Amino acid sequence: NAGVTQTPKFQVLKTGQSMTLQCAQDMNHEYMSWYRQDPGMGLRLIHYSVGAGITDQGEVPNGYNVSRSTTEDFPLRLLSAAPSQTSVYFCASTRGGNLNTEAFFGQGTRLTVV
Amino acid sequence: DAKTTQPPSMDCAEGRAANLPCNHSTISGNEYVYWYRQIHSQGPQYIIHGLKNNETNEMASLIITEDRKSSTLILPHATLRDTAVYYCIVRVRNQGGKLIFGQGTELSVKP
Numbered sequence: 001n002a003g004v005t006q007t008p009k010f011q012v013l014k015t016g017q018s019m020t021l022q023c024a025q026d027m028n029h030e031y032m033s034w035y036r037q038d039p040g041m042g043l044r045l046i047h048y049s050v051g052a053g054i055t056d057q058g059e060v061p062n063g064y065n066v067s068r069s070t071t072e073d074f075p076l077r078l079l080s081a082a083p084s085q086t087s088v089y090f091c092a093s094t095r096g097g098n099l100n101t102e103a104f105f106g107q108g109t110r111l112t113v114v
Numbered sequence: 115d116a117k118t119t120q121p122p123s124m125d126c127a128e129g130r131a132a133n134l135p136c137n138h139s140t141i142s143g144n145e146y147v148y149w150y151r152q153i154h155s156q157g158p159q160y161i162i163h164g165l166k167n168n169e170t171n172e173m174a175s176l177i178i179t180e181d182r183k184s185s186t187l188i189l190p191h192a193t194l195r196d197t198a199v200y201y202c203i204v205r206v207r208n209q210g211g212k213l214i215f216g217q218g219t220e221l222s223v224k225p
Contacts, residue, residue, distance in 0.1 A: 042215025
């Protein structure tokens with residue numbers, strides 16, 4: 001199993017451009033989420049999904065959109081990139097809402113907005 | 115949301131036990147303590163988790179105090195490859211069971 005796969009690994013955008021960060025998992029996990037990590041800090045939750053067709057906001061949702069049309073995929077969209085969105089983005093998945101199961105993380109997408 | 119406090123950095127000699135402390139004094143009764151580590155800004159790697167009992171797996175041991183306000187991650191025989199940032203995390207029920215990360219402890223294992 002591949003686990004959680006994120007693409008691309010690196011991306012440079014100009015201010016105002018749009019792009020989609022891809023996340024796919026092959027573990028049939030219900031829950032998926034997006035975090036961002038800024039220098040010297042832990043991860044912060046952007047958006048999450050508890051199943052196909054269901055999404056909700058996390059701690060820092062502004063400037064990002066998500067959708068969940070399938071169990072496997074959970075893309076993160078930046079509609080108009082800003083320098084403040086320069087960060088490393090991690091996607092995670094977990095098997096349902098049981099807090100007694102670990103989250104699996106992808107390897108991250110390093111985004112720079114110039 | 116419950117928050118965690120960890121020392122920013124620690125050193126450990128190779129082959130010795132590494133004991134990483136964490137305070138989570140505002141944790142609620144149904145919230146779990148998780149430990150992850152991150153090597154060179156790669157994706158966080160799961161280590162261990164627990165609710166109130168001590169836990170052990172092939173990677174580490176987790177000791178949770180009886181009042182659940184603090185915990186210690188123990189790497190029994192640290193190797194150079196254990197050099198990483200270690201995050202003590204509280205997993206809460208809201209927002210899809212989100213993980214609340216703190217600043218982490220940068221562990222340096224030295225020969």
